Amino acid sequence: MSVHEVFYKLYDNIFIETNLQNTDYDAVVFILYPDELGVNLPRHIGSFVDKAAKIDKHINNSVTVWNCDYVSGGRLIISPIGKVTPYHDVSVVKKAAQKGVVRALDAGAKSPLIVVQSVVHFPDAQLVCVMGALEALYSPLQMRERVAPNNFTKIGFHAEEQLSEGFERIVRNAIAMERARIIARDIGGSDPERMAPANIVEYIKNSFAGESNITINVIDDEKLIAKEYPLLAAVNRAASRVDRHKARVVEIEYKPSDLSRVTETLILVGKGVTYDTGGADIKISGRMAGMARDKCGAAVVAGFLKACSILKPPHLKVTGVLCLCRNSVGSDSYVADELLVSRSGKTVRVTNTDAEGRLAMADALFKMADSASKELNPHIYTIATLTGHARACYGNNVAAMDNHSARATNHSGKLQFSGSRVAEGIEVSIVRQEDLAVNVGKCKGDDLVQYDTDAKARNHQLAAGFLIKIGGLDDKNLKYTHLDIAGAAGEAPHEPSAVPVVSLCHLHKVFM
Template identity: 45%
Template sequence: MAPNQMPTVVDVNLVKNLSPSLKEYDALVVVATQLNEITEFVDSSVVKDLQSFSQLNNNFNDEVTLIMSENVPGKRLIYSPTGPTNRDFDDVRRFSEAASAGVKKALSIGAKSPIIACFGSKRFRQANLVTLLGALDTTYVPLQVREDVPERKSKADKFGFFIGQSSPDDNYNEKLIKYARAIEFGRAVGRDIGGGDPERMAPPRVAEYVQELFHGSSHVKVQMVKDKKEFEKNFPLYAAVNRAASIVDRHQGRLIFLEYIGEGEINTTVLLVGKGITFDTGGLDIKAGGIMAGMSYDKCGAANVTGFFKVLNELKPKQFKAIGVLAVARNSCGEEGYTSDEILTSRSGVRIRVGNTDAEGRMVMADPLCYIKELALKEVNPHLFTMATLTGHVIRAYGTNYTAAVDNGPARENETSQKLQAAGDEIGDPFEISTVRREDFEFITDQGEVADVLQCNNQSSSATSRGHQFPAAFLARVSGLDKHGSDSNNPLRYTHLDVAGSAGELPHSPTGRPIPALCQMFLADRVL
C-alpha cells in the first residue's frame, strides 16, 4: 500500500511593508473593517481608487472588491471588508470570513503567492491570528484529492503576512505565524481523517495514517490495540460495537493511544478520548430514510484529537502532558452485531442495558474514558475530555456552528467550559455551555433489576428532551467518573464536548474544530 500523503501547510513569511517592489508576491489581499485603516500603509492612489469605487458600489463594505493597481505587489488588489464589528452580535469570525473570501478570490484569479494584510482590532485581541487562520483554511486540499489527483495537491505556493499594528515584542509576530501554522497542521490532520471516505479511512487505515504521521517523533508516542480478545477483556463496550465489523478484516476496529510529554516539570495534563466511528449504519437499529449519508464524518472526534497532538508535535510546549485515546470502529449492521436489550458490563463494572444500537458513540468511548480516569488519578493537574459527533440534539439546540461543552461538578467549579468558551471566542471557535442535571442521571437509570444503566431510549436524540445532556451523564456513570465528583476525596475535572454541529458536514470538508479553542486554552500562553 502506498504511503499516506501527509498534509502540508503553506509557508508564511512576515513582510514589513506593502511596497510594489515585493516581486515574489503576486497579489495583495487587504482585510480591514474600515478603509481608513490602510491609508498609512499603501500608496495614496490605492486609497483614492478604492474610495472612488466605494461611491459607485453601495455594497462596497459587504463584498470583495478586485482592482488593478501598479502600486501594490502583483498589481492586483483584493479588498475584503469584515463589515461591522461593533454590534452586540458581531464576533471575531468576521475577520476569518473576510480573509477566507479574499484569499479565495486571489486564488480564483490565478494568484499563488498573495500577501494578506490585516490591521488588528481594538475589540478583538486575536484578530490578526484569526485573519491568518482564515487565510490558511482556504488552502487545505482533501487527502483523497492529494492522493488521486496529484496535479491538484496544492492551491498556493506561499503567503506573505503583513500586520499593520504594533506587537508586544519584536518576535511576537513571528511566533504568531508559527502558532497559526501549527493549528492549521492540526486542522489539516483532523480534516484528513474526518473527511476520508469509509474505506479510505476504515479503522486499520486510520491507524496506519496516525502511525505514519508521528513516525520518528521524539515527542508523541503511538501505541495500538487491535486484538479482539483484548477488547473484550479491557474495553467490553467498545468490543460490542466492533463485533459486526470485526468479521471483515479491513473494517476491524483499532484503539489508538497517544502520549505527549513536554520538557520540564509537568504542571498540566490533558486527557482526551475521541469517538472515531468510521461509518455509522446505526447497527441493527439501522438508519433508514436516507439519513445514513454523511455518517463517514462520525469519526471527527477522534480525528480532531489526533489533530491536537499534531499541534503539540509542532509547537512542543513545555511543562505540558497530553494523553489521547482514539476509539476507532465501524458501527456495521450484521449477524454479529450487538443488539438492543443486550446486557453488557463496562470496564468499571457497571451493568448496562442496550436501548439503541445507534447510540454507539457513548459505547466506544465509555471504557477508554474509564481507562484515562485511572491514569488521571496519578497525573498532575488533570483535565479529562471526551470529544464526539455524538447527537443530533445538539444541532437542534445550538445549530451547525457551535460545540457544546458539558462539565461535571469539579469541572464546573473550575469553570472549564467558561474558559473554553472564552478561548473559543478569542480565536473564532465558539462554544455553547450545557449543564448535566439530576434528571439526566435519573433518565439513564435502568428501571429493572438486571442492569444499572439504560444506554439510550429508542427515539432519536433530536426527538428526546435533554438529548445531548443525558449522554454526558451516561459517560460519567458508566466510566466510574461519577465516583470522582465534587463530593469525592479524589475529584476529577471532566468535560464532554459534543461537536456534532461544529465538526462540519458533507459535501464540505470537516472544520477541524475545536482544535483552535483547545490550543488557545492550553497552549497559547506557553508558546506566544
C-alpha cells in the first residue's frame, strides 16, 4: 500500500450498519433536519430528540453531544443543518455531516456510526452526507508520513434497518470519490518541496500502480520540453537549475476494457505550478504565502483520473495532462517584454510573469486540441487556479467558461447543475468576443499578448480568451471548457477542497 493511503483503508474499516444499537460503535452521529423537510426521525432516537429539544433549544442551531441509551456507545451527537431557505443547497448536509463527525472525534469517539437519511428535497443527500463524513477524517499527507494517524478505528453508515443494494452503491461511490479527492488534496495541499514536480511524478506513479486501465507517460527531458512545450519551458527557466524543480509533463490515460463502448472522450489539462513566486514580477506584501496551491488544477485532473480507474466507466476515454513547473525567480527568469514562440507557431509577448499559468498550459492545450479531432465526441477542459479575479467575482465557487462549441450544448450550465447536486459550487461565466480580442498582439510581430495590462475588468474571462486563441479553439468545432478554480481550491488553514472532481464525475456519469 502506498504512503498516501496509509491513514485508512477505505474498504476495510468502513461499514454499512443496519443496527443503531450495535456495540461495535462508540457514538452515533445524527443529522437533524428541520420539520418542514419532512424527514422522519429513526424510531430508536425519535422520542429522545424530541425530549432533548425541550431541554436545549440549541440542538437546532449547533452540534450537541448527549448521553443516550438508545444508540450504540450511549453517545448521540446531534448535528443540525439549520434553517433551509430556497437559496440553500445540499451543501448544508455536507457541512452538518462534517461537523458531526469532527465533534464525535473531539468527544473521544473512535468508531462513530453516521445516520444517513434519504431527503426528497435533496436527491443526492445520502451521497453528499457520506462524502462529508469521509472528508472529515482526512489527514494531510505530510502529517501521515510523520506519524500514523489514529483519529479513528472504523466508521459505519446507517440508512435503514435492512441492507439495500441502492445504499450500498451510494457508499461505494462515495468511497471512490473520497479516494479520488485524497489524491487531489495530497497534491494540492502539500508544501512546495514535498510536491515539487519530481515528487508529484513519483506520487502519481505510486497512486496508479497496478491499474490495468491506466497508462502514464512522463516527459522530463529539458530539450524535448523546450521544443514541444516552449511556453512552459520559459516559465520553468529559473527553476531548471534545481533538478527536483524542473518542469515535467505527465500524461495519464484511462481506457475502458472495451473501446467499442466508448461514446465520449475527455481531455483535461491541469495547471501544476508547484510554487508561484510571481517570477521577475515578484509577489509582494505577503501575497506569496499560499502559492503552493497553484498546483490544484493538476491535482484535480489526477483525482478525476483516479475516480475513473476505480469505477471504470465503460463509455469514457480520458486523457489527463499535468503541466508541472515552478515559477521561480533568479538570473535566468523569463521577464516581461520577451517574445516567445509557442508550439502553435503563434508569438506571445510576455507582459507579466505572474500570469504564468496560461503559459504553462498553452502548449499542452494546443497539442491536445490538435489531436482531439481524431477522437470520438471529444471535450477539452483546462483546470487551473488562474486568476484572483475569479475569486473576487465568485468567492469559493468555480468559474466555468465555454467556447462557442461547448456553449452551444449549454455545457457549463449542465456542470453547474451537477455541482448543485453534489455540493460543489459552479458559476457560469460567458466568454465574449472582446475577451478574445483583448489578447491580440499590440506590437509588430506579436500575435498575442500574455495579458493585457490595461484591462480593468473581466480578467478571468480574458484569460479564458487567451487559452481559446492559443489553443486554436476559437474557430474549431471542438467543445472546450475552462474552469478557473482559484476560489474553490481552498485557503489555509482549510484543506484543499478537491472541487470540482465530484461535479465532473457526476456530469460525465463516472458513477451512477
